[in-house]
Amino acid sequence: MNSLQRALIEKIGMDNGFEHTLIVEMGSVTLASARHPACATVVVVGSGFKIHFKSDSASLPPELLCSSPAEQQAGDGLRVADEAALAALLRRTAGLCCALPSQIAVGYDRAVAEALAALPCRTADTEIERFVRLRVGQQKFRQALLEYWRGSCAVTGVALPEVLRASHAKPWAECSSDAERLDVFNGFLLIANLDALFDRFLISFDDQGGLLISPQLPVIDLQQLGIHSGMRLRWLATEHQKYLGFHRSVYEAYSIAAR
Template sequence: MALSPIFVSRLEKVAADNGFDHELEREGDWLVFASTQCPLRVWLGAFGGAGFLAAFSQQNVAGALGEYGTAIAEPIPKTAVAGRAVPDLPTLHRLLRRAVQLSKTLPNELLHTYEKQVAMLPKTTEAERLLVQRVGQNLFREGLLDLWECRCAVTGLAVPALLRASHIKPWTDCETDAERLDIHNGILLAPHLDAAFDRGFITVADDGVIIVSDVLDVEARVTLGLDRPLRARGLADGHRTYLPWHRDRVFKAKE
């Protein structure tokens, strides 16, 4: 179904509002957009009674958007890998915003950005090496903020300035930059949980349940809010490749 001018205007605006700032040549009835913020390309349409449609160029992004709408059943553009149908513009806004966040942070994207940013930086002195490390740590924090949408994975605290990017396998213990900058080697946490996680007083089970060390007495648990069941949301299979390391090497298990 051909797009009416009003639908074209709506789709152009929703694309621009969510970071797809470069409109490409149309493909049939699909509007096509790219972004200067990330490598993702998106195709947008409005067909029949399906509401609004979005198809994506990255399989890992499309696969992580299952909470938004339904999978597209009809043919998608040849170079798209998958897509979703959503019922209204607000949902389309959320879908595209989340797609950009994921495209910027999913495995290897942070590493590629880091390598570009530090390629010309000197790495001879300790001060220069610390500067390079700081670049990576800042990128890692920005990636976790995007992945968890600026909310603590456990408490839901939504004050970005207070949130901490907690490495599961610490920066200094990682063998490669790929590990250090793997978005799944981290959890976004409120300050008190970050400190407890870093020092091994808590860890995370593969299903997200927060495990509290017996080293902490009842009073400390109450003070820290660890006396009730807690769970980290949003964990993916990638996190589960690092969590056993934290449970085995950092967590203060009962002796």
């Protein structure tokens, strides 16, 4: 690796979520960030790069493979063809590291405390605190889903923020802890019409991500909404399954009751 290649890697890292250079060795550069705990060691291979990631999150490697299928697995790392692909992979990794469950909860209580302290009349009213925790939590959850799903609907790929909703699979009120409520795998980023039906258990998804449609929904309405049985999630992680199982059990109960 020459000095020009090293400078290029450092610049790509700085622009895509890895703003610090930790280690420079003869054949590699290791990048890191203050915003997340992952490190990326980049090696030049021909005209491309091999990247090895180190992270506390066991979810990161499988998520990179299932949501970024263009990357090639190379031993214990990933291989990309050029600078543009390296930038996209680093940017995706940084986004995932900020969105995956261990990171969403970081700073949640601090953000709640700051929001409470900013109120004009600070009281010990538990109802006010409950509302603030809900608002802050939903903001964090939405941001995490936007990062995880690359700012696009989990089904259609529509990327207009104005029509995207953060949909919980296991509803906020049903969750037993903030960890469940803020878990990026407990939900999907959906366009508004899919979100409305998902929220009311009129649609769900099977274990392979295929769309399930309640018999309560008239065919003509589905056609007008642009919804059909061939729709499916763009990808589905193992960690989604327990929350999706909860949602599907309610969906199935409602569907049976409607027959």
